[in-house]
Amino acid sequence: MNSGSASTSHAPDRYDCPVCAALAGRTISVGDLAFGRDAVPKDYGDVAIVMNPLWWPRNPGSVIVVPTRHYENVFDLPTRLGGDLQLAVHDAATALRATEGCAGVTVRQNNEPGGDQEVWHFHIHVIPRHGGDGLRSPRPAPAPAHEFGTRASRLKEALRGA
Numbered sequence: 001m002n003s004g005s006a007s008t009s010h011a012p013d014r015y016d017c018p019v020c021a022a023l024a025g026r027t028i029s030v031g032d033l034a035f036g037r038d039a040v041p042k043d044y045g046d047v048a049i050v051m052n053p054l055w056w057p058r059n060p061g062s063v064i065v066v067p068t069r070h071y072e073n074v075f076d077l078p079t080r081l082g083g084d085l086q087l088a089v090h091d092a093a094t095a096l097r098a099t100e101g102c103a104g105v106t107v108r109q110n111n112e113p114g115g116d117q118e119v120w121h122f123h124i125h126v127i128p129r130h131g132g133d134g135l136r137s138p139r140p141a142p143a144p145a146h147e148f149g150t151r152a153s154r155l156k157e158a159l160r161g162a
């Protein structure tokens with residue numbers, strides 16, 4: 001277990017960040033899609049809502065909420081942006097519920113390759129959900145009591161002074 005808080009970048013050398021490109025108004029190709037400033041339905045200044053050019057098969061229309069400056073992951077992200085990010089997540093979820101006719105909305109955020117991060121600009125997924133869409137697979141099971149307590153104690157110790 002890595003107990004450090006410092007981030008190690010996983011972006012390749014000379015990474016051409018697609019999020020920064022879209023925010024700057026530069027269009028790039030994602031498959032047959034021209035992805036650029038038109039994919040930014042709302043810019044709040046420090047954060048923005050951006051259409052996700054990659055869709056899960058049964059969840060079209062998903063978006064990402066991003067800081068407008070480049071930070072790679074949760075370890076790099078200034079905590080002062082938390083409130084602004086949550087506001088944008090709230091607005092995105094509310095808008096998706098109105099426009100996609102979805103049964104619910106999932107908010108998801110991945111960090112580092114081991115956490116399924118694939119785009120190296122911090123982003124929070126806001127995904128419209130539909131019954132039986134299979135996005136949540138496998139389903140979680142109840143935690144074993146002895147492991148739950150051990151892990152909770154370890155985490156409490158790591159968070160002391162945070």
Ligand SMILES: [Zn+2]
Pocket residue numbers: 017018019020021069070071120121
């Ligand atoms: Zn970026």
